[in-house]
Amino acid sequence: AQSVTQPDIHITVSEGASLELRCNYSYGATPYLFWYVQSPGQGLQLLLKYFSGDTLVQGIKGFEAEFKRSQSSFNLRKPSVHWSDAAEYFCAVGAWLTGGGNKLTFGTGTQLKVEL
Amino acid sequence: SAVISQKPSRDICQRGTSLTIQCQVDSQVTMMFWYRQQPGQSLTLIATANQGSEATYESGFVIDKFPISRPNLTFSTLTVSNMSPEDSSIYLCSATGPYNEKLFFGSGTQLSVL
Numbered sequence: 001a002q003s004v005t006q007p008d009i010h011i012t013v014s015e016g017a018s019l020e021l022r023c024n025y026s027y028g029a030t031p032y033l034f035w036y037v038q039s040p041g042q043g044l045q046l047l048l049k050y051f052s053g054d055t056l057v058q059g060i061k062g063f064e065a066e067f068k069r070s071q072s073s074f075n076l077r078k079p080s081v082h083w084s085d086a087a088e089y090f091c092a093v094g095a096w097l098t099g100g101g102n103k104l105t106f107g108t109g110t111q112l113k114v115e116l
Numbered sequence: 117s118a119v120i121s122q123k124p125s126r127d128i129c130q131r132g133t134s135l136t137i138q139c140q141v142d143s144q145v146t147m148m149f150w151y152r153q154q155p156g157q158s159l160t161l162i163a164t165a166n167q168g169s170e171a172t173y174e175s176g177f178v179i180d181k182f183p184i185s186r187p188n189l190t191f192s193t194l195t196v197s198n199m200s201p202e203d204s205s206i207y208l209c210s211a212t213g214p215y216n217e218k219l220f221f222g223s224g225t226q227l228s229v230l
Contacts, residue, residue: 034219043208043223090158094219097147097164102212102219104149106159
């Protein structure tokens with residue numbers, strides 16, 4: 001069974017500083033990997049995904065993530081954080097279903113706080 | 117991308133009652149999923165709903181407690197039955213098409229059980 005570990009429960013960064021959120025996964029085959037963001041009172045928004053190909057993937061809002069198979073990691077990065085990035089971030093690994101579609105297993109999330 | 121409408125957006129219910137949450141997608145999708153997000157927790161998959169077949173439940177979730185309907189390719193319901201305060205959570209509907217690897221989410225139903 002697949003699993004996801006997000007080792008950092010809370011992270012605080014200053015506005016303008018760089019950000020890296022860690023994600024490690026466990027999956028028997030080639031993983032489908034996702035990062036979602038959840039703002040207070042909001043639903044989940046997909047930031048980016050990795051299925052195959054280039055291991056550095058670009059997402060929305062200036063985020064990127066790098067897939068490293070040897071480390072079973074899919075860390076999320078942003079070179080310069082904005083106050084509006086404060087939110088909860090979830091990493092997820094997907095299992096492709098026979099009937100189509102991805103069944104996701106989520107990590108426990110990382111709460112990002114941005115100091116002005 | 118798919119737009120998913122979920123209702124109600126929030127509700128406060130009495131212990132022992134049931135609540136049915138509706139999820140409507142603006143396009144035909146193959147799989148629909150129901151997740152639960154308990155306060156301060158991550159998302160846990162309750163069940164996968166494929167049109168025309170019984171829902172598939174994850175470990176720890178049973179049909180008697182969380183009956184699911186999937187009458188067509190754009191709609192699903194989740195019922196939380198015989199509620200207790202431990203059922204207070206956000207319930208999220210999500211969907212994906214047969215060749216669409218992205219999973220889209222509704223805005224969730226905030227359920228409080230007194």
